[in-house]
Every structure is written in C-alpha cells, then in structure tokens.
Amino acid sequence: MRRVHIRYFAALREALGPGEEWMTAAQTVGQLRDELIARGDPHAQALARSRPVRAALDQSLCPETQALEEGCEVAFFPPVTGG
Amino acid sequence: MVARVSIQTADFDLGAELAALRAQDLRVGAVCSFVGTVRDRHAQLQRGAPVQVGPVQSLELEHYPGMTEKSIELMIDAALGRFDIYAARVIHRVGLLKPADQIVLVAVTSAHRGESFQACEFLMDYLKTQAPFWKKEVTPEGTRWVDARVSDDAALARWGLAADNAGPG
Numbered sequence: 394m395r396r397v398h399i400r401y402f403a404a405l406r407e408a409l410g411p412g413e414e415w416m417t418a419a420q421t422v423g424q425l426r427d428e429l430i431a432r433g434d435p436h437a438q439a440l441a442r443s444r445p446v447r448a449a450l451d452q453s454l455c456p457e458t459q460a461l462e463e464g465c466e467v468a469f470f471p472p473v474t475g476g
Numbered sequence: 477m478v479a480r481v482s483i484q485t486a487d488f489d490l491g492a493e494l495a496a497l498r499a500q501d502l503r504v505g506a507v508c509s510f511v512g513t514v515r516d517r518h519a520q521l522q523r524g525a526p527v528q529v530g531p532v533q534s535l536e537l538e539h540y541p542g543m544t545e546k547s548i549e550l551m552i553d554a555a556l557g558r559f560d561i562y563a564a565r566v567i568h569r570v571g572l573l574k575p576a577d578q579i580v581l582v583a584v585t586s587a588h589r590g591e592s593f594q595a596c597e598f599l600m601d602y603l604k605t606q607a608p609f610w611k612k613e614v615t616p617e618g619t620r621w622v623d624a625r626v627s628d629d630a631a632l633a634r635w636g637l638a639a640d641n642a643g644p645g
Contacts, residue, residue: 400540402538402540402608402610403538403610403612403621404610404621406538445624445642445643447641449540449543449608452540452542452543452546452547453543453546453547454547454606468540468543468608470540470608470610471610471621471624472623472624472641472642472643473604473605473606473607473608473609473610473624473641474609474610474611474621474622474623474624475537475539475568475580475603475604475607475608475609475610475611476512476568476579476580476600476603476604476607476609476628
C-alpha cells in the first residue's frame, strides 16, 4: 500500500469538495478509482464507470492501468475543453 | 528568449507577440497565428443585421497549474520535432472571460508558409484534447460545464495521434 495525493478538477472538484486529499491506495490508477467509488456518494456518482473520467499521474495523462508509487500525485477530471 | 508558454488572466496583444516571436531571426519568412475567442454558442445573426445576444454572460476557465504548462511545453517540443519551424508561442487565458474576449494564441515561425500553417493547426488540435483546461458557461439560468467534442479527437487523429478525450468511458 502507498500514500497518494489525489486531486480533482472542474465538475469533479465541485462534486467532491475541497479538491484534494491523501489516501492509502492499491496498485493502479483504475484500482484507486474503484476504491473511491466504493466509498459511496458523492464519489460513487462523480467517478461512476458510466461517466467519462480522465486521469493524470504526476501531471501527465495516463491510462487506468498506470501503476501508483509512494507519494505520487493522481488527478481525476472530466474530458478537457480548452482552446 | 521569449517564454514559449504563458498561462495568464491578462489579455494579450497579438501584434506585440508576433513581433517578439520573430525578432532578430532573419531566417523567418512565415509567421502563422491562431487566436481563439469566447463564442456565445447561442448568439444569432438576425437577417445579417445586429447580433442577437445569447444567454452566455461569461466563461470561467479552470486549469491544472503545473500540468498545463508541462503538457504544452511537450506539445511544442513535438511540433519542433515534426515540422521545420523555428519558434512557437502559446498563450492561454484562465479565469473569468466575456463573449468576444481572446482566449488562446498559438503562433509559429518558419521559412515557408506550409510548415507554420501545419504546426499551428497541430498545436491547436493537440491543445484542445490534451491540455488540462475546462470551460464553464455562466448564463442567467445558472452555470454549465462545456462538453468535450468527439470532432476534436478526430482532428488530432489526422496527425496519427490518439486523443481519447471526448466520448464515453
């Protein structure tokens, strides 16, 4: 198990409160998302598998198979809409 | 050396930015730029006469400080590797913007027009789907996060790159 820094942006930040938290997580970004969903609402709804949620590890976009490391920063957010 | 990437609340001066980008580089024979502006999706032209103002009062732009700059720097590196260009500049505004405000600038210099046209479009296609910005519309009925568009993913695919931004899952 490892401690990870989780950050949320845009609609996810609004749904999930302060925008960041630390937690002990399993091995991959996808497993972390599942652990957050397992908490129940509001996480279950905001991060539901039926929703498009993108992730970044240490500020680079990543797939959910990405492995987590101690102290890493994981961000979850909706599809981007800049430009 | 001009900074390549700026994320800022302030507006920008297109002429000054282009002048700075090509200053003292006598190899430059082409400067291509793109400026994106805040669009009111609901505004309508009435018989070609004055524009009927739509309900969008303002646009809030959020970003992921740190990742934003890093991702755009990598996009510029990719453009410099892919096209025969000399320099590139990206400015993206964040915070509260109004309809018709400038949001984004992409500018590229090269010897000939083709390379800078292409690199400019490549950078915009990349930025639309890979840089962590989010737009929220403010209307009299409330606020609404803007949806990502599948057509923007398709635009990046033309360069042989998968976007995987819009769409389900």
